[in-house]
Amino acid sequence: MKEETRLIQNILSDPLTGAITTPIYQTSTYVQEAPGVHKGYDYTRTNNPTRKILEKIITDLEKGYKSLAFSSGLASVDAVLKLLENGDEIVAVDDIYGGTYRLLNLYKKLGIHTKFVDTTHSENIISILSPKTKMIWLESPTNPTLKISDIKHISESSKKVYPNIMIVVDNTFATPALQNPIILGADMVIHSATKYIAGHSDVLAGLITVKNPDFYEKLKYIQNSTGGILSPFDSWLTIRGCQTLYLRIKKQSDNAFKIALFLLKEKSHLIDKIYYPGLYQHKNHTIAAKQQLSFGGIVSFSLKNDTIENAKKVVTSTKYFKLAESLGGTKSLICHPATMTHKSTPLEVRRKTGIQDSLIRLSFGIENSEDLLEDINNVLQ
Incomplete structure (x- = not known):
């Protein structure tokens, strides 16, 4: 079975x-x-x-x-x-x-x-x-x-x-x-x-x-x-x-992988680093491929102009990605960890561990990937 x-x-x-x-x-x-x-x-x-x-x-x-x-x-x-x-x-x-x-x-x-x-x-x-x-x-x-x-x-x-x-x-x-x-x-x-x-x-x-x-x-x-x-x-x-875990995680992982590839290929003047273990460029890709069946529904990226203000401009400009805490739901969410999920983590600890001021986290839902891609592309133009 x-x-x-x-x-x-x-x-x-x-x-x-x-x-x-x-x-x-x-x-x-x-x-x-x-x-x-x-x-x-x-x-x-x-x-x-x-x-x-x-x-x-x-x-x-x-x-x-x-x-x-x-x-x-x-x-x-x-x-x-x-x-x-x-x-x-x-x-x-x-x-x-x-x-x-x-x-x-x-x-x-x-x-x-x-x-x-x-x-x-x-x-x-x-x-x-x-x-x-x-x-x-x-x-x-x-x-x-x-x-x-x-x-x-x-x-x-x-x-x-x-x-x-x-x-x-x-x-x-x-x-x-x-x-x-x-x-x-x-x-x-x-x-x-x-x-x-x-x-x-x-x-x-x-x-x-x-x-x-x-x-x-x-x-x-x-x-x-x-x-x-x-x-x-x-x-x-x-x-x-x-009961729908397998269906959802497959779609969410597929969406995340497509957008991660897009961000890597079309890396704009705005984007600095892209974090997704499904990319060969990810430093831990080999381990992820060994112990995971797929790479999950989260993609994070930072901006070349590494400021909280610039990150806020991005996270408040999306149409389909809703600005909210949490992740893993059917709707795609966008989050700014430095001022949201990790705001209680001291600044020096955040920066030391790679949580830059401009780091943005995307949680992918089950929407059509083309709509999500268009949403991100519009924001990064």
Whole structure:
């Protein structure tokens, strides 16, 4: 059975009524036969049938042991960070998502410190590992400069030094339709399911898939204790989005590749750098081609006149690309990371990691590529 078929067929019809779509179990509590005697559900913070179906879907997609659904991507990040203790260290990708960067800074107050490195070179990670290093945090591709890390090599190399180190991969950009980090050696995979997995810009959701029962039991305890669960309705919306994941990501990747080629070929007097791992010119193209089935729906580029003002002129002049936070929906979006998604990242950190003042991020939807190309071309004339 092919993956696209498996995804659809594994979303079973309701055995009670035969309903072809997953029911929304919009309930907070459940009747018990006796104290502690029930059908597997006692309180929706702990378990919910709709959420459980979503968690099974993402587990199958990511080829893991089990999954947990949270109220947002950052809620899932927070749960993973709660696995650490005072004095522990994290080695993380340097151009990490701004929201994760902000959260890691909060954890400094609890004595959990992060070392940021360019993870596209595995030796940068291995060289700074110490007994205090308990977690390696990767994004591949990264947000927004689309750097690629060799997940398999990093996992194998680091575990040779410290077998118990946790490898966490934020797989939001690639999605399980293009990449399976657990197969490549990761212990945990995180998604802001708000993006590609839910896919319609109408829900906030976070997902964690784990490799083994120990991680699951610890994270399940954290989830139940802190209460950042995904609601039944949002679980249902995310299930609905999952069903078209393969269709959407194929179209979005095709659109992104076509526009990236256009930008490269027709490089105007305005454009400086183009970031897309599908281009042979991308410094990590070979690794991306090895561990991804395709190259995703995000393209970033910077301007030769590298100022925030010039970037704002571009992002406010498009017709079909809508200026907005987020990505991965059916509508194409345009974003200026320096003043939007990464505004909480200090200026010196942004510039050091390649997030230029003029960097612009395009998130491709499922529109006709010729219309999108015309839109970009008109702005860059």
